[in-house]
Amino acid sequence: MKISLLEALSIIMILVATSCHHSADLTVAPPMPHQPGPTFLCSHDTIYFQNFVLPVILSGCAKTGCHDDASHKKNYVLDNYSGILKLVVPFDPQSSKLYTVLFSNPEKRMPINSPFNMEQKSIIYWWIKQGAYNNKCDSAGCDSANVTYTTTIYPITQAWCVGCHGGSKPANGISLETYEQVVACANSNRLMGSLRHDAGFYPMPKGGESLSPCDIDLFQKWINIGKP
């Protein structure tokens, strides 16, 4: 729909005039509020870079020997937003190397040996399709009521850690695939220090920002209540 300048002006005039009324017109949707702070509540139809895309790419691509800062195979460093964006044409997954390389024939396909599953591929597809922004969100509230390994910790380590800390050659010799392994890591006292990015620890997840304050609290809570 095209509107002339005059029409646009009169719409603005009407808006200004009606905004002085005391009873609001509830049939008109209010404008989007400004998002409070740097993070905001997750919307179900948005794929957020920090929450969804980065963990997939860190564990799949930014491993030691591949596209981490030190190895930077083919000069691609895929442990941060701007490095990843070099392989992306925003809004156009089919023209984005980050997406198409997932489907190349087996010699060229990435990640080598462990192709992404359908969910991981759709995360990348929809993130690009939605504009490939460096966005992130917080889930509504931090639900620390019933923290257990299976419901709370396992999903986080699966998403953020096992890509490097799993398989036959886990990073730093630390595997985080099973309950026993995560408990052993927690007992070694390296876990919280690295998650909190404390001095004297390697900051984890490697390459990315830290986990959300909520996720870090959940690990601490889980340890405090005896690692159920």
Ligand code: HEC
């Ligand atoms: C991209 C690969 C990668 C990811 C993802 C990753 N790590 Fe690491 N991790 C490493 C490497 C490599 C080391 C060895 C230290 C170094 O080179 O930074 C390490 C070291 C560690 C250490 C030892 C730290 C210390 O100071 O002794 C812990 C604990 C750890 N990781 C936990 C985790 C947890 C928990 C996650 C998920 C939240 C995670 N890592 C995600 C690669 C990774």
